[in-house]
Amino acid sequence: MAKHKDIVLVFLITFLYHTMNQMFVPTLPVYIAGLGGSEVVVGVIVGLLSLGAIAAKVFFGKMATRHSNLLVLRIGLVLATAVLFLYQPFLGFGFLAAVRLLQSIGLAGFVAGGQGLLSDHSRGHNRGLFFGIFAAAIGLGMAVGPLLGSFLAENFSYSMLFGGATVIVGLAMVLSFVIGGKSGIHGPGMGRKYQPHPPWKNHNLLVLSGSMFLAASVMGATSSMFALHARAVGIDHPSLFFGLFALTYTLSGAVSGYLSDRFGRSTMIIPGFCLLIIGLLSLTLLNGAVILILAALLCGGGFGFVNTVLMAMVPEYSINAIDASNDLAFFSNAFDLGIVLGSIGLSWLAIYSYGLFWLAVALANVLGLLLYLRHNPEKQEKIKAQV
DSSP, rough: GGHHHHHHHHHHHHHHHHHHTTTTTTTTHHHHHHTOHHHHHHHHHHHHHHHHHHHHHHHHHHHHHHTOHHHHHHHHHHHHHHHHHGGGGGGOOHHHHHHHHHHHHHHHHHHHHHHHHHHTTOOOOOOOOHHHHHHHHHHHHHHHHHHHHHHHHTTTTTHHHHHHHHHHHHHHHHHHHTTOOGGTTTTTOOOOTOOOOOOGGOOOHHHHHHHHHHHTTTHHHIIIHHHHHHHHHOOOOOOHHHHHHHHHHHHHHHHHHHHHHHHHHHHHHHHHHHHHHHHHHHTTTTSHHHHHHHHHHHHHHHHHHHHHHHHHHHHOOSSGGGGHHHHHHHHHHHHHHHOOOOOIITTTTHHHOHHHHHHHHHHHHHHHHHHHHOHHHHHHHHHHHHO
């Protein structure tokens, strides 16, 4: 256990952070709508968290490579804790949007530092396993967070929701200062002058990131619109969807990482996309608990496969091993752009029809599957080896 203390702490911090983050998924859209915000306002404010993190992760990815993944993780968690105090007063939608942008900087530091530490502690033979456990920690946070957030908001107040979220991410921040080992704050870095290999010049990384961009649209779509759609068709407890989504994401993420180590990454990614597409299409028919449960299980299971295995592939296709943190930050930006696509880019369709909205998100995932099938990095490497 002592041998893996640092990586266990990374998993625990990941669980706590995502618990905090997911507390806002079923509650923030309703909170904004209750204050008079339209579907477009909801989509924009929800999506700003991911949109703002994109630029910050470019900076943090280089910082992690030049200095330390742990330094970046700590900065991200300190910011993530401090900014939650700004949710307590509501000073208008513009102020709330600014708070979300500040929160996105903390998200960027957490993601770049946490994924970089995970890459530091894993190797080719166990990378899928470790990234699978990492995905399971995210999934557990996704399961606990919506239920806890809904409980606090519905039984107490939104002020209590914001306060509870602050305590949880604050604990994660404290734990980050317990991590040491080879990735410590004074650990090896490449120095301020080092320039990581440009990610956009890595063809395989572009394929992985492009597929992730299209698949992640499901996260933005469900986070911004599912609660509103569910209430529109008479479903009083939309948090059930997020709980089931998280449960199946946790299980599929943990299993797919290990199986991809043994049988290849594509073995998990292709069926994952298929499950996602079927789940999104079923949401076009949402009319009660049966469709809700079916869609949650399909989408959660499919996304667990796709996200976990694509993420595990990134360090394997870095041009230089030392650039893995920067490449993971680039990949994570594709993830966040996908969330923006699902929440902001497509939210205007929900004004006309929720069914049309889910159909568009399903189409995005079809394109993600086709991109992966056409430019599969595993297949390309085998062709090069034969030549």
